[in-house]
Amino acid sequence: MAASKGKNQSSLALHKVIMVGSGGVGKSALTLQFMYDEFVEDYEPTKADSYRKKVVLDGEEVQIDILDTAGQEDYAAIRDNYFRSGEGFLLVFSITEHESFTATAEFREQILRVKAEEDKIPLLVVGNKSDLEERRQVPVEEARSKAEEWGVQYVETSAKTRANVDKVFFDLMREIRAKKMSENKDKNGKKSGKNKKSFKERCCLL
Amino acid sequence: MSRARQPPLVTGISPNEGISWTKVTIRGENLGTGPTDLIGLTICGHNCLLTAEWMSASKIVCRVGQAKNDKGDIIVTTKSGGRGTSTVSFKLLKPEKIGILDQSAVWVDEMNYYDMRTDRNKGIPPLSLRPANPLGIEIDKGRFPQKDLETLFPGMSADFTSENFSAAWYLIENHSTTRFVAVLKMSVVNLKKQANKKNEGSLAYVKGGLSTFFEAQDALSAIHQKLEADGTEKVEGSMTQKLENVLNRASNTADALFQEVLGRKDKADSTRNALNVLQRFKFLFNLPLNIERNIQKGDYDVVINDYEKAKSLFGKTEVQVFKKCTSLLHSSMLDLDSDVRPSPIGHLSQTASLKRGSSFQSGRNDAWRYKAPQQVVFVEKLTKLVVSQLPNFWKLWISYVNGSLFSEKMIQEVMHSLEKLIRGALLPFSLKEGESRQYGGWEMKSELSGQWLTHVIQTVRLCSESLTALEIPNDMLQIIQDLILDLRVRCIIVTLQHTAEDIKRLAEKEDWVVDNEGLTSLVFQQQKIQEDVCQLSIGILQVFIDCLEQLSTKPDGDIDTSQTIKFVYFQKHLLIVSMESLKELDQRLFEMYIESKADPIVGSLEPGIYAGYFDWKDCLVPAGVRNYLKEALVNIIAVHAEARLEICALRDTVAIYLTPESNSSFKQALEALPQLSSGADKKQIFLYL
Numbered sequence: 001m002a003a004s005k006g007k008n009q010s011s012l013a014l015h016k017v018i019m020v021g022s023g024g025v026g027k028s029a030l031t032l033q034f035m036y037d038e039f040v041e042d043y044e045p046t047k048a049d050s051y052r053k054k055v056v057l058d059g060e061e062v063q064i065d066i067l068d069t070a071g072q073e074d075y076a077a078i079r080d081n082y083f084r085s086g087e088g089f090l091l092v093f094s095i096t097e098h099e100s101f102t103a104t105a106e107f108r109e110q111i112l113r114v115k116a117e118e119d120k121i122p123l124l125v126v127g128n129k130s131d132l133e134e135r136r137q138v139p140v141e142e143a144r145s146k147a148e149e150w151g152v153q154y155v156e157t158s159a160k161t162r163a164n165v166d167k168v169f170f171d172l173m174r175e176i177r178a179k180k181m182s183e184n185k186d187k188n189g190k191k192s193g194k195n196k197k198s199f200k201e202r203c204c205l206l
Numbered sequence: 207m208s209r210a211r212q213p214p215l216v217t218g219i220s221p222n223e224g225i226s227w228t229k230v231t232i233r234g235e236n237l238g239t240g241p242t243d244l245i246g247l248t249i250c251g252h253n254c255l256l257t258a259e260w261m262s263a264s265k266i267v268c269r270v271g272q273a274k275n276d277k278g279d280i281i282v283t284t285k286s287g288g289r290g291t292s293t294v295s296f297k298l299l300k301p302e303k304i305g306i307l308d309q310s311a312v313w314v315d316e317m318n319y320y321d322m323r324t325d326r327n328k329g330i331p332p333l334s335l336r337p338a339n340p341l342g343i344e345i346d347k348g349r350f351p352q353k354d355l356e357t358l359f360p361g362m363s364a365d366f367t368s369e370n371f372s373a374a375w376y377l378i379e380n381h382s383t384t385r386f387v388a389v390l391k392m393s394v395v396n397l398k399k400q401a402n403k404k405n406e407g408s409l410a411y412v413k414g415g416l417s418t419f420f421e422a423q424d425a426l427s428a429i430h431q432k433l434e435a436d437g438t439e440k441v442e443g444s445m446t447q448k449l450e451n452v453l454n455r456a457s458n459t460a461d462a463l464f465q466e467v468l469g470r471k472d473k474a475d476s477t478r479n480a481l482n483v484l485q486r487f488k489f490l491f492n493l494p495l496n497i498e499r500n501i502q503k504g505d506y507d508v509v510i511n512d513y514e515k516a517k518s519l520f521g522k523t524e525v526q527v528f529k530k531c532t533s534l535l536h537s538s539m540l541d542l543d544s545d546v547r548p549s550p551i552g553h554l555s556q557t558a559s560l561k562r563g564s565s566f567q568s569g570r571n572d573a574w575r576y577k578a579p580q581q582v583v584f585v586e587k588l589t590k591l592v593v594s595q596l597p598n599f600w601k602l603w604i605s606y607v608n609g610s611l612f613s614e615k616m617i618q619e620v621m622h623s624l625e626k627l628i629r630g631a632l633l634p635f636s637l638k639e640g641e642s643r644q645y646g647g648w649e650m651k652s653e654l655s656g657q658w659l660t661h662v663i664q665t666v667r668l669c670s671e672s673l674t675a676l677e678i679p680n681d682m683l684q685i686i687q688d689l690i691l692d693l694r695v696r697c698i699i700v701t702l703q704h705t706a707e708d709i710k711r712l713a714e715k716e717d718w719v720v721d722n723e724g725l726t727s728l729v730f731q732q733q734k735i736q737e738d739v740c741q742l743s744i745g746i747l748q749v750f751i752d753c754l755e756q757l758s759t760k761p762d763g764d765i766d767t768s769q770t771i772k773f774v775y776f777q778k779h780l781l782i783v784s785m786e787s788l789k790e791l792d793q794r795l796f797e798m799y800i801e802s803k804a805d806p807i808v809g810s811l812e813p814g815i816y817a818g819y820f821d822w823k824d825c826l827v828p829a830g831v832r833n834y835l836k837e838a839l840v841n842i843i844a845v846h847a848e849a850r851l852e853i854c855a856l857r858d859t860v861a862i863y864l865t866p867e868s869n870s871s872f873k874q875a876l877e878a879l880p881q882l883s884s885g886a887d888k889k890q891i892f893l894y895l
Contacts, residue, residue, distance in 0.1 A: 028220075035218055036233060036264050049220035051233070052293035063293070068220070 012054065013062045015176045017169065018082060020107045021092035022100040023071030026128040029159035030092065031068045034169050039160050046070050048082065057173050064173060083114040088122035088176040090168060093143075095127045095156065096135040101143065108150065122175035123152050126168050131158040212236045214282040214290030223297035224270065230296065232266040238284040239263065246283030250298050270298060426453060490516055490531055497538060513539055618682055624669075625685045632662060633696055659697040666690055747781075850879055 019027035028046050032038055035051050049068040054061060069075070069082050083089075089111055093100040104125065115121050125147045127138060140156065147154035153171060157164040218233035230249070238244040241260040248254065249270045258268035266282065280292045362372035381390070430450060484491070493516055500509045516535060520528045670686040857864070857872050864872075 032218075032233075038264070047221035048223060049218065050222035050294040051218040053217045065294075067222075 013060075013177070013180075014052075014065055015062060015173045016065045016067070016085060016087040017172055017176075018067045018086035018089050019069055019092060020083075020089050020111065021071055021126075022094075022097075022103045023073075025071060025092050025094040025097070025100045026159045027071060027090075027092050028068050030090070030126070030128060030157060030165060030168075031066050033159045033162055033165050035066070037162070039162075045072055047075070055170075055173075057170060057177070062173065062177075064169065066169075079110060080114050083111050086111075087180075088124075088172045090124050090126050090172060092126045092128050093138070094129045095138045095143075096129050096132050098137040101127075101138045101146075104146075120179065122172055122179055123150075124168055124172050124175075125150070125152055125154045127154065127156040128159060130156040130163060131160050211239075211284075211287040213287045214238065214284055216280045216282055216290065216292035216294060219280060219292075219294045219296055222294065223299055225299045226272050227269050229267065229269050232268065232280055232282070233264055234282070234290075234292070235264060236284070236287045236290070237263050237266055237282050239286055243284045243286055244282070245285055246281070246289070248279075248281045249296050250278030270296065423453060423456075487528075490520055490528065493531070494534055494538060497535070621682055621685050625689050628662075628666065628689060629692075632659070633692055659693065659700060663690060663693050663697060666693065846879060850876070853879075 019031055021027050023045060024043060028049065029040055031049070031051060032040050035053060046068050047070050051066040051068065052063060055064050056062075067082060067086065069079065091104050091107055091111075093104050095101075108123070111121060111123070125143065127140075127143050129135075143156075144154050155164050155168050155171070157168055159165060212235070214234060214236045216232055216234040216237075218231075220231040220233070221228070224230065232247075238260060244255070244258060244260050244266065246253070246255060247258045247266065247268060249268075252271040254268045254271055257271070258266055260266050277295055277297045279295055282290045282292075284290070358378075359372045359375045362375055381393075426449060493512055497509050497512060500506075500512075513535060516532065520532050666686065667690060670683060670690065673683055673686065853872065853875050860868075
């Protein structure tokens with residue numbers, strides 16, 4: 001039974017999501033809330049954590065693979081490798097810390113640099129800790145205008161109250177899926193073949 | 207065990223890579239119902255159950271162990287859910303040694319990373335002994351940007367261990383806000399103190415780097431030896447000379463240092479040893495005093511005991527002190543010896559002491575020493591025996607005098623009861639019902655075997671013989687004789703029965719394991735025995751026959767001869783019958799064997815016979831035969847004719863010399879040949895010839 005399950009899992013579509021952002025903005029908290037409906041109070045800097053589970057995206061069973069990265073500057077050098085393997089990014093900052101918001105620009109630049117050959121990268125700007133309204137340092141308008149400038153969606157979340165947590169992950173997965181499908185179509189168009197999948201596989205074999 | 211729950215599924219790992227012994231948090235579903243439910247945890251194929259700490263059904267914390275695989279699954283096994291799977295994997299990094307000063311992109315936990323044991327022999331570099339804050343006042347860093355300072359002091363350094371140390375830079379960097387008068391003055395004092403301490407603490411410094419110094423010394427002495435071996439002349443005032451002097455002095459100082467310590471240690475050790483010896487042999491050294499004290503008290507037993515013990519322990523010692531001690535003891539004991547003799551101690555304790563004293567090897571031939579003479583022992587035993595037995599005899603004697611002792615009836619009763627008891631034990635069926643209840647009661651599962659019966663017969667016979675020797679009248683012993691006869695009959699019957707059963711059982715024992723000689727193992731095992739038995743049986747039969755013959759031909763036998771002959775015939779009949787039955791068995795077996803062997807042949811032949819549906823009725827009358835048949839027939843005829851003619855010819859040629867005997871033999875030879883029945887045949891013969 002386990003084996004069959006494993007097979008199913010491996011045959012499912014896999015979307016690779018990477019959590020990006022400064023240290024302490026709540027990347028791990030968002031991930032754990034999404035994965036296990038649990039809110040972790042104590043802060044323990046992440047090095048690099050992997051999570052993968054099955055979810056139902058618009059009626060279709062897919063797998064989401066989340067790479068929770070380190071926000072600390074100490075790990076900046078190894079980020080390039082992480083970013084290369086990602087298909088979509090959640091660019092997280094804390095609305096209670098303006099520095100974390102300004103850092104998002106640097107993170108975005110790094111992502112774009114690593115993924116230079118790709119035209120549009122699935123990315124969401126996430127303002128976390130929305131439950132701490134009284135300590136807000138980043139106005140909604142500022143964040144939204146920045147997101148519009150980049151041409152991406154801006155969502156405010158709270159890992160504590162689980163507000164919008166599922167939304168950011170599922171929206172990102174939709175973007176990833178859309179991008180994959182358009183890429184496939186492009187390939188189809190170029191090859192002008194209907195059974196592109198088998199063709200592609202043959203190519204792989206060769 | 208039914209698995210009510212789903213198998214464990216690991217969906218998260220934090221962190222997803224690391225070196226050995228990294229602490230990892232495993233998250234997932236159905237990771238067990240409790241700490242005891244978790245029965246297995248492997249990361250990259252390495253068992254991590256030992257370090258695993260179960261937090262909840264979705265979280266386990268553990269440390270990864272040493273693993274061979276670089277990347278692998280996290281498998282959780284629980285009692286309730288069985289063996290699980292994982293959607294994420296852990297990558298085990300090889301611990302690359304990163305130096306203390308090397309730059310690293312990742313955080314390195316130095317506590318686990320650096321095994322201090324490997325660095326122990328290297329010694330601590332002298333630089334590390336420098337204090338972090340030489341001035342001993344509060345450091346107030348970071349007011350001036352590093353760049354500015356660099357431009358201000360080009361080619362200098364704030365590091366006080368470097369060659370181009372700039373005190374001003376150091377002060378500006380670390381103590382820019384410090385007030386000069388009070389605090390900096392104090393810092394100067396501190397600095398001076400530390401400098402002094404460094405001089406004082408040179409010993410500590412040497413101690414810290416002792417291994418380094420040893421290494422250096424070894425290397426230098428090796429060089430020195432090499433130089434001397436090469437025959438290099440000593441040049442006064444050269445560098446090596448100076449070094450040598452220093453080293454020699456150092457080693458001398460060290461020797462002196464350690465000699466003192468070692469000397470003290472040796473002294474302490476010897477004192478301790480002496481104390482140990484004293485403690486251990488306290489008994490011996492205290493003995494003279496104790497003995498004296500005990501003599502005064504009159505406890506000679508104790509004295510002698512102690513002396514014996516000491517003697518056995520230290521009698522053969524080589525140690526001078528012990529020898530001295532024992533000789534002292536010996537002399538004191540000799541004194542005691544002479545003292546004891548006339549002293550009026552209680553004689554019991556005296557004999558005891560004296561008995562023990564006899565084991566002293568005092569070398570004096572003492573006439574007074576106790577020795578129990580054999581005569582005394584004899585007398586003692588004799589009197590004891592008489593005293594123990596005489597009352598019985600006395601009672602017997604009284605009853606004899608009274609005349610109440612002897613009575614025939616009594617003897618008879620004894621005989622009867624003896625017989626009944628034995629019968630009850632061995633021949634319960636020969637008793638009447640009442641009697642058997644009285645004398646029997648032997649709940650035997652199986653009857654006695656023949657061997658035991660013979661033994662019993664022997665016993666009973668011995669009994670009867672001894673009774674006969676007592677000259678008890680024969681009629682009284684008749685009962686015993688009858689009993690013996692019955693027993694003998696019983697014995698023979700039982701033995702025969704057992705033998706018959708044994709023979710029956712022989713078939714069961716046979717396992718039909720045939721060896722390469724065609725014998726079964728049973729036969730093989732008992733072949734020798736069989737031979738012996740055969741010999742014995744034959745012997746018995748022959749002797750039996752001889753005996754019968756002797757009996758039957760004995761002219762003046764007590765037994766009726768005709769009866770004997772009848773008996774012999776009966777025996778013979780018995781033998782004949784048994785032999786006949788054997789023959790029959792043999793015949794039957796042979797037939798069965800033939801049948802069993804023939805069956806397969808017949809079975810294989812029969813189908814062949816009927817294969818072609820051959821029927822004699824349908825077949826044509828044979829018109830002729832093949833040529834080879836004809837040739838064979840003709841050849842046979844030729845041989846026949848030749849033989850006949852040659853015999854005839856021979857007879858004719860030797861006709862003159864023929865005797866009636868030779869004539870008859872010729873006739874026989876002719877008869878042996880098949881006769882020619884018809885003239886046609888004869889003709890044919892001639893034709894061939």
